[in-house]
Amino acid sequence: MSNHSFRISQLNFNRRDLEDxxxxxxxxxxxxxxxxxxxxxxxxxxxxxxxxxxxxxxxxxxxxxxxxxxxxxxxxxxxxxxxxxxxxxxxxxxxxxxxxxxxxxxxxxxxxxxxxxxxxxxxxxxxxxxxxxxxxxxxxxxxxxxxxxxxxxxxxxxxxxxxxxxxxxxxxxxxxxxxxxxxxxxxxxxxxxxxxxxxxxxxxxxxxxxxxxxxxxxxxxxxxxxxxxxxxxxxxxxxxxxxxxxxxxxxxxxxxxxxxxxxxxxxxxxxxxxxxxxxxxxxxxxxxxxxxxxxxxxxxxxxxxxxxxxxxxxxxxEEPEIAANLESELKDVFAPFDLKLANPENTRQTNIRFIDAISSALDLSFERHQNLVLMGQDVAEYGGVFKITQGFVEKYGKERIRNTPICESAIIETAMGLSINGFKAIVEMQFADFVSSGFNPIVNYLAKSYYRWGQHADVVIRMPCGAGVGAGPFHSQTNEAWFTHTPGLKVVYPAFPSDAKGLLAASIEDPNPVLFFEHKALYRTIYEEVPDFYYTIPLGKAALLKSGSKASIITYGAPVHWCLELLKSHPEWEVDLIDLRTLCPLDYEAIRASVIKTGKVLLLTEDSSFGNVMADISAYIAEEYFEYLDAPVKRLSSLDTPIPFAQILEKQYLAKGELAEALKNLLAY
CATH class of the missing domain: 3.40.50.970 (Thiamin diphosphate (ThDP)-binding fold, Pyr/PP domains)
Known part of the structure; x- marks a missing residue:
């Protein structure tokens, strides 16, 4: 048998109805x-x-x-x-x-x-x-x-x-x-x-x-x-x-x-x-x-x-070698986005919980964006483990409110695919801790796609997080620092219902990937007068909650409320209280203004101490505004341990118990 015959018989070509x-x-x-x-x-x-x-x-x-x-x-x-x-x-x-x-x-x-x-x-x-x-x-x-x-x-x-x-x-x-x-x-x-x-x-x-x-x-x-x-x-x-x-x-x-x-x-x-x-x-x-x-x-x-x-x-x-351009390199990390602030004439407000504000933002966003899809475990008929999406299936249908198998990685990837093909996607992590099972597509696909080839990732990942509710090591982490280290991701972490609603709506509008942290301990404990209508709050803008000249407290999430509780008992302390609200992009101007005004800074976070977001903010302040400081920059964080279950151990873990003493010492420095 010839070599050619051997090849033909092995591959067995069949042209079927194909023309020459x-x-x-x-x-x-x-x-x-x-x-x-x-x-x-x-x-x-x-x-x-x-x-x-x-x-x-x-x-x-x-x-x-x-x-x-x-x-x-x-x-x-x-x-x-x-x-x-x-x-x-x-x-x-x-x-x-x-x-x-x-x-x-x-x-x-x-x-x-x-x-x-x-x-x-x-x-x-x-x-x-x-x-x-x-x-x-x-x-x-x-x-x-x-x-x-x-x-x-x-x-x-x-x-x-x-x-x-x-x-x-x-x-x-x-x-x-x-x-x-x-x-x-x-x-x-x-x-x-x-x-x-x-x-x-x-x-x-x-x-x-x-x-x-x-x-x-x-x-x-x-x-x-x-x-x-x-x-x-x-x-x-x-x-x-x-x-x-x-x-x-x-x-x-x-x-x-x-x-x-x-x-x-x-x-x-x-x-x-x-x-x-x-x-x-x-x-x-x-x-x-x-x-x-x-x-x-x-x-x-x-x-x-x-x-x-x-x-x-x-x-x-014959094309020239590529030239390094610092401005374009930094600019291309995120897809351009010009948020159109919504300011309707309706000014009606309702006193609602943090969890209700999240639900309202989602509800109004689904009405506003017909191409919006929510995916997550038990988010449909069950309404999610925190009941935030209860009733959404009846209103928007199972095509847009989708229960998923337990496969965080594939669902985050699916969200990216939806974005590539013209949709907006929200992925609900049942608990922020579980995002570790979907870490790779977030930090290597969503975060880098626009920088690499100009494809935005119109994806919001909702992250129920935080300690203080006795949920133990796998349901209590506040793991925002995992993502603030990755260029291309936006990280949002509100402390109040009104901020949560406006920031979530803005995050959904933003074509860039957003990690949206929702502290579980705030869900049903924090109430506020919140506008009934759809509105947005720009990402990257901190809020000055209290104004004073003796020291600055810079924080976000649940620790904002620790501070408000403490300062209510000590009005004589006269501190600036800044709620960052967004960790990436960070409001450097708000930090700068407060540091220059007070000269003393306490950086407070619920996260464990080593490698948290406040470490970078501390370095920024020390490098840029050292001559304005009247005391060393003080960081107060939770213990460098996993988060324990027993109430007495969890209380010891959290930085809240050391807040009063830390602030008192800073003021006295």
Whole structure:
């Protein structure tokens, strides 16, 4: 048997009803990423690029899937899926600029490879933490479903990525919500150097769909006609009958994880076996044997593509190196937002609790923003564990008030996907402590997307937090410092019902990701006259609650009320009391004015001492206003221990018991 016959019989090409022109278009689409890669490998050896993740041998998957989808359907590829970008017609000059860190690239030199997205071509690139894009695909598909659009979303992962929790969470959410997502597993044999035999024990990764009630298929990923035809068939069905489908595409990675890795760990016979199944060489042979392609036509295609590649590279090479601009770097951390303050003529107010103000802000925001979706555990019929959304399902429906499985990571990712596809999303953490299960997508996806490629994350994450209610180590943390350290996140922490309502409404309007902290101990204990109507309070503006000249107390959250209680008993102390309200952005001007006025500062927080927000504020004051100080800056925080359950231990943990003495000593300094 000849080598060509062996290849054809192995790949078993079946043209079905495809016309000659379509067959040739698929071949050209396969060739393009291969020829670009060959160019990139030369440039890598010449030291003109720093790193390359090769998809040689896997082109049929990216090309086949992309060609089978409609142009306005989102695809979320991986770093070996160059064929997605070329099939969508992304200009090569921009791709070369992206890979070389030029200003004409998609990330302005801030990221490399395929770590970017482009709304123009409906491609949402990966981040190095592979899993989050799977849940993002859920959100994009959910947005289509909420708009009753017959569209699907395709998302790629490797066989190694199927071991991550995000994979399982995303499949479960898609299954429960019947989301039209193509989960494409690119099974290429190795995760860096670890073979599949050391990654999972099931025979086929497609079998994992059974556990989630998801239809699944296993496809020869090197056979372009099988990939294209099967994906097209399934996509047509999914548009009419929305549901997730899991597809395992079997292929092989012919080069290293990245070029520096090499392939010495791959047995030679295995490499030779897959080399004989090269998707391009086999398909070319098939087309030649069928008389659909000639050698002359083939040479002409090669020349035309290479000319396009050379021109694009020349164009990019002539572009100047990117210039560092401090102003634009800082400006691009957050999406621009100009809050339109709402000041209606209606001035009616009602004395309500903190928890009622949160509920009112949500209610009025749902009326105002028809594209707003709330997701969380037990938030629908049950109304959430604190009953904040009680009655919302009857008013806004289960499509917008969505109970979720217990999978914080996938739901935060889904919220990001909703934002990408034109929605606003609120995620309720049942308790702020549980956000640790969704930490990665917050700090690595939501926080960095606008800075990296200009995609805002219109997501608010509500964080019921705080001690003082005997809830113990896992339901009492005030963990705002986890997020104030991450550029790209806004952090809001109100202490009063009126602030909570106005700040939450503003946070929902803001297109940037907001962590909105709601202290549980304030929910049903703090009352205030609150306007009945919809209004907003700008983020980043502190409130001066008391004015004095002897000292400044700067704080936020529940400690605001500790201070008010104490100062009520000691009017002679005459202190400035500043409620920060927002921790990022921080109101530096309010801090500056108070420090200059009083010369003595007490920084108070409920958080544990080491590494809290007040440590940075203390450093800021000491560095910028040292000459105005009449005493060392004093920080008062809770103990550096987990939060205990027993009331007497919790009382000892909190800084409240030391407040009076600390302030008294500062005044006497």
């Amino acid at each position: 022109k379509q067959l040739l278009n698929l071949y050209e689409a396969l060739l393009k990423p291969r020829l670009i890669e060959e160019k990139m490998l030369i440039l890598l050896r010449q030291g003109k690029i720093s790193k390359w993740f090769s998809g040689i041998g896997q082109e049929a998957i990216a090309v086949g899937v992309t060609q089978a989808l409609e142009e306005d359907e989102y695809i979320l590829p991986m770093h070996r899926n160059l064929g997605v970008f070329t099939s969508r017609g992304v200009p090569l000059a921009r791709l070369f600029s992206q890979w070389q860190g030029k200003a004409n690239g998609f990330t302005k030199g801030r990221d490399r490879s395929f770590h970017f997205g482009t709304q123009q071509y409906k491609i949402i690139g990966m981040i190095s933490h592979l899993g989050p894009q799977l849940g993002v695909a859920d959100g994009i598909a959910l947005a289509h479903k909420l708009r009753s659009e017959k569209k699907i979303t395709a998302v790629f992962t490797g066989e190694g990525g199927t071991s991550e929790g995000d994979f399982h969470e995303a499949l479960n959410v898609a299954s429960v919500w019947d989301l039209p997502v193509f989960f494409c597993i690119e099974n290429n044999g190795y995760g860096l150097s670890t073979p599949t035999s050391e990654q999972y024990r099931c025979k086929n990764l497609a079998d994992r769909g059974l556990a989630y009630g998801i239809e699944s298929h296993s496809i020869d990923g090197n056979n372009i006609l099988e990939v294209f035809s099967e994906i097209k068939r399934l996509a047509t069905s999914m548009r009419e009958n929305p549901r997730p489908v899991l597809v395992e595409l079997k292929t092989f990675r012919m080069r290293g994880h990245e070029e520096a890795s090499g392939t010495k760990y791959v047995p030679e016979d295995l490499m030779n076996y897959w080399a004989a199944l090269d998707p391009i060489e086999n398909y070319k042979t098939y087309l030649l044997e069928q008389g659909i392609l000639t050698e002359n036509a083939h040479d002409s295609i090669i020349q035309r593509i290479n000319d396009e590649i050379d021109l694009a590279y020349k164009t990019t090479s």
